[in-house]
Amino acid sequence: MRDGLVSVITPAYNCAQFIGKTIESVQAQTYGNWEMVIVDDCSTDNTREVVESYSKNDFRVRYICLDKNSGAAVARTESMKAAKGEYMAFLDSDDMWKPEKLAKQLAFMREEGHPFSCTAYEQVDEQGNPLGKVIKTIRRTSYNRLLLDCPVGNSTVMYSVRAMGKFEVPNIRKRNDDALWLQMLKKEPYIWGMPEILSEYRVREGSISHNKFDLVKYHWKLYREIEHLGIARSSFHIAIWGFIKLLHIK
Template structure:
């Protein structure tokens, strides 16, 4: 089927949440969908739930059971057997809004390799914490801007199978930010389109990898080393590569500042200025890091 979307869902010990994720795919107003669920060695009864869905929807759902190998390999194994012209991803603890695919599929056209959307952040109980609309300007050739920070929650993204065939799948070289790496590889050679409205409910909880600050900083540095080129002849790539370095040091500075390690924070904020003289609130952060623990304690007391 020319417009078939293959939805890849890796599952590891999500017996209490996975049904909600699957139902959100089955409820899509866009009907040409196959669901490939990879049980990644679950030990909590998830597989039994998945097999029940497979029996109820044999034409639409396929379950692959594998020993635990991690989310990256699980997704890649799903991509290998996908039949769709388009590939979408959903984590087993997140939820799609019912018009998600319908609204995105209409944006694909010649030269477009990726379509994403805004995100609604929910807590473990499913209550909305905040809504994060996507930036309407992050459409078209977004590769240079994407070097600075990832703008896409993985579950919002739909890509073409052609794009994955050309640039490859998720890299196992990454412990985190493998999504960002793949979006960069796609956006380097294809256009992106965006639905600014949130089309997914992204669940925040203690197991989210994005909550591991040090891991994400290491991943960000790996992205910079792989993709950024401050000497590029393309002025946009050179400029945004410098901003990517600035953002990395800014995030490192914030991390040290939050731990009251002001000397290390100061070093990082000075590094930011070497790449961008007016990045975010670096000057203010630098001034506060010069105040030390006593000065910052006083400032907090004045608020």
């Protein structure tokens, strides 16, 4: 483990169209002590070529390709295993960071003594244009609060490996980020939120998270098979999630 190093955890699959901008947003960070561990889940497009065009000129960008297509959870776990940093920060292969994201979030965690944190973020379209929607964070998110309506954006999360150790992402095709946070919240009681908008989430047509109705069965799987919640409690959380997400209340 290297002191002060932030390992950027990025699983990738067929993201050649967007991943260049994602990498550039990391390279633009005002905090320069980072490594970006990109694990390719056997992309069939030219993701490898795009990433290697950056890694050959910047040793901090590391490219790893899985032996077989295994899903985002496995790719994220392998990225975490390969990480060498004192901190891990998560960034999806089509999202982007504001230039001061790492510096401000690290300062927040160190000054406040919080080992686990997230930030607010905004949505952008496929071309990177703002959609006028900001997803705010809350001051602190517990295990039970996250079950109700995950107020945590994947590409905003950072945690201290020194304080919390390494984790394996539960192998569920969708909502594996939520599943990971739930695992981590069994060790650390809260994810602490920063109100500042430091990340950009790209809304893509046809993306895994785009069809909210399709996600219902994965939330059920998360509650029942990963977290082993009872039928009544799982049904309650599905209803709350549906009320908030499907009706666009949040």
